[in-house]
Amino acid sequence: MKSVDVVVVGGGIVGCVLAKGLSQTSGLSKRSGLKVALIDSAAPVSSSSLKTKAPTKTTATNDFNPFTDTRVIALARRTVQELKALNVQLDKLAEYSFGELPPTIDAIEVSDSGHLGLVNLAAKDFHISSFGQVVSLSALTKLVADSNDSYEHVAPAKVVSVKQHVAHTDVTLDNGECYRAKLLVLADGGRSPLAEQVGIGRSESDYGQTAIVFNVHTQLSHSNKAYERFTDSGPLAFLPFDNEIDGEKSSNNGFSVVWTVKSDKAAHLLAMSANEFASALQDAFGFRQGKIEKVSDKSSYPLSLKLASDVMAHRTVIVGNAAQALHPIAGQGFNLGLRDIHTLISVLTRNTTSPSDPGDFSVLHEYASKRSKDRKTTVALTDTLVHTFSNRHFPLVVGRNISLLALGMLPAAKKQFVKQTTGYGLGVK
Secondary structure: OEEEEEEEEOOOHHHHHHHHHHHOOEOOOOEOOOOEEEEOOOOOOOHHHHHOOOOOOOOOOOOOOOOOOOOEEEEEHHHHHHHHHOOOOHHHHHHHOOOOOOOEEOEEEEEEOOOOOEEEEEHHHHOOOOOEEEEEHHHHHHHHHHOOOOOEEEOOOOEEEEEEOOOOEEEEEOOOOEEEEEEEEEOOOOOOOHHHHOOOOEEEEEEEEEEEEEEEEEOOOOOOEEEEEEEOOEEEEEEEOOOEEOOEEOOOOEEEEEEEEEHHHHHHHHOOOHHHHHHHHHHHHOOEOEOEEEEOOOEEEEEEEEEEOOOEEOOEEEOHHHOEEOOOHHHOHHHHHHHHHHHHHHHHOOOOOOOOOOOOHHHHHHHHHHHHHHHHHHHHHHHHHHHHHOOOOHHHHHHHHHHHHHHHHOHHHHHHHHHHHOOOOOOOO
């Protein structure tokens, strides 16, 4: 039996950042770090295998190992700042990305296919350097894991049982090891049964949509511009991100794409030849970036809203996708999860010394209270966007296009939209 302050289950980016933030010693506040064990079911990948270049292309294997997952995410401006505050040195991402820093998002275009609704946003108009930054999920996870020198990383290992006691929780692993912790944090995604084991229920609402993920090279330079285009069957997002397809590296003309479509259409698209798929994508996206010249292999996954009934139980909290797995529309899910862990780190380490009992009810209740409004607002916003922009019912089409046109013309509306999408939509200045 090994005794620690906190056991974190889940070795993805949320779990890694949380373990790092809780365990590291703060020189400014003279705070001692907590003793943390991170339980990771995935086998770590050697640093050298990812430092030569970023993941080259999205494969059809749906490999979501956090160290080799080729998906790309957009870090909101607030998320970038919070990662830096936790000493995650994003400038070192170049070591994992062809020796180049991943691009920032300096401009965003939102449009509704076949209609007049269109809005263009430029970061400079809001006196900020960028709206955020686009990074490879595996590169970011490996960067954080490589920078760890303060928590125990147990991998590969799976939790086989959790037993809650009055003053601690016992966590048993499939390798026979057992950890006794004052606090258990579940950061293991939306498919794990551990939440139910500790008394936290989940609801799930199927959107009837599938996300197809891949990379492209376009005729024109991306100029650090991202696109969110609403189509008949779902949103189509282009994020500026240089990549390699069939041995050819893009040069400021690469994008990571998430194409959300109705599930029956997804099956049809995935069965197409490469040329047929590229033609269908061009029809949906248009020629905003000129001709789509190359398309990588593709992965896909079904979309639903998975929502935990609560974010805390006895000596347990739940964060990230384990607490709420959202639709990728507007890219809010990952950034919401990072705000979960930023709040938890803040609550647990707010004193100059570590709290004597990080699993005490009052501590966990404070965390749950602080997360309530942001969580409810972001979940509601994302769910509303899905139903509003994946619906061709004429009154809704008219209403949303009026909204987009108003957003393009009203400075106050633009400012509020930017605050929400950059992570500052809840009164944070």
